[in-house]
Amino acid sequence: MTLDIFIPYMAVALTIALQGITLIYLPPNSYRRICMFPVILLLVAIVYFTAQNASVSGPWNLFIGVEFGSVLGFEVFDNVCLSKIAYSYTAVAEAGDKKKDDDIHAVSAWKHFYDKVRWSLDRVINKRRINRVDQTRHVPYFDSSRPHHTPSRRSFLLFRTVRCILLYLALDLITSQPLEDAQVKFAPGKERIFARIMAKDISPAEIGETFGMIMAHSICGYTTLLAGYDFFSLVAVGLCKGQVSDWRPLFGDIRQVYTIRTFWRKFWHQLLLRPLESNASFIAHSILRLPRSTRSTTRITNADSNGKEHTAQTQPQLQLQDKLLFLATIYTKLILIFLISGIAHINSDRILGIPFRDSHSISLFLCQAWGILFEDAVQWMYRCVTGSKGNGPVKLWHRLVGYVWLVVFALWAAPGWVFSVLRLEVPPVVLPVTIFPRG
Secondary structure (H helix, E strand, C coil): CCHHHHHHHHHHHHHHHHHHHHHHHCCCCCHHHHHHHHHHHHHHHHHHHHHHHCCCCHHHHHHHHHHHHHHHHHHHHHHHHHCCCCCCCCCCCCCCCCCCHHHHHHHHHHHHHHHHHHHHHHHHHCCCCCCCCCCCCCCCCCCCCCCCCCCCHHHHHHHHHHHHHHHHHHHHHHCCCCCCCHHHHCCCCCCCHHHHHHCCCCCHHHHHHHHHHHHHHHHHHHHHHHHHHHHHHHHHHHHCCCCHHHCCCCCCCHHHCCCHHHHHHHHCCCCCHHHHHHHHHHHHHHHCCCCCCCCHHHHHHHHHHCCHHHHHHHHHHHHHHHHHHHHHHHHHHHHHHHHHHHHHHHHHHHHHCCCHHHCCHHHHHHHHHHHHHHHHHHHHHHHHHHCCCCCCCCCHHHHHHHHHHHHHHHHHHCHHHHHHHHCCCCCCCCCCCCCCCCC
16 A cells, blocks of 8 residues: 555545635635635645545546546536635524533534534535535435435435445446457447448447447446445445435436436436536636526517517517527537536546547537437427427327437447447456456
């Protein structure tokens, strides 16, 4: 063991501490916050470039490098500079009639300090801001039929413990057998599935194998994230006496997924949504100067003051302009969200040993945005032709078409990202302790 292993952990601790000090003790509009931002960002950069030394486990190194490296950098920029989060002091409860004044002040001081530390850690740990006023949208419930239901601490710990163990064993079993001829099967250029179909350079068996590899890779990622989340929830609730209600399910109901949009909105985790949305909004509104909302009513009123005839001619044009600006804004922000997410995930490829020229993180996430644009366009044309308003339950044939579309989209967008991992000469160590024999 060398000192290199301690560097990312010390940098993470200093980053959290400096961010907490900045948010607690510096006023939101203070210029000193701007001065503190590059200092905190320097520590984030240290985590970014040293996370591969954090342990022998690849998924843990990815967690440190992405969560406390690239993603935390966007979070710090949001908390310190954009949203300008600040600690709000609460009234100190009375210590009791028999307490002396100095004892009361001492208890109050320690309570204030404890509250500040807890608040600072909560800003970093509670990514979805569960049970907070700024909670992220679409956080799954423990029971979708009973939104206010919270399981007991005992049942929560029992269920999460059993599931964490089973997920660990499943991940160990899946990764126990190495792939044969991976360098040949998944060589550069093999990921262009549809180009190979057009050139008749791929067999149906290869297409099926490619889709199987995509699904297996996705299941491994899902299993790793869920097992890690269960482990942290057990530590928080079981050892640190955290609230069960703060650890709602990480993923939603996969049965609701039949489009790319429903996948990201209703199923996949929302851990990164807040910093992604905040940074995308900053670029769209403050840099690109796109409007935050339409102002058609104000403009119509101004037109009325110039005369009725002028109003009748300009109102439809202004409404169309507002609609186009609104569409341009929401889809620009959508593309920016996925672009920033792709940039944040580049570090995962770097930690795995994938060269930047072979990294497909940005293209993978940008494909999600273009896929959603395509979905929205097709659904809009369908509503225009049929007169449907899109309300009510989803029809069965809509779901079937959606499933086919998701398969086609996966074969188009995902092979480059998956193949770059599969053809690594030295596969990453997934688990620190293995039970099943390696092949």
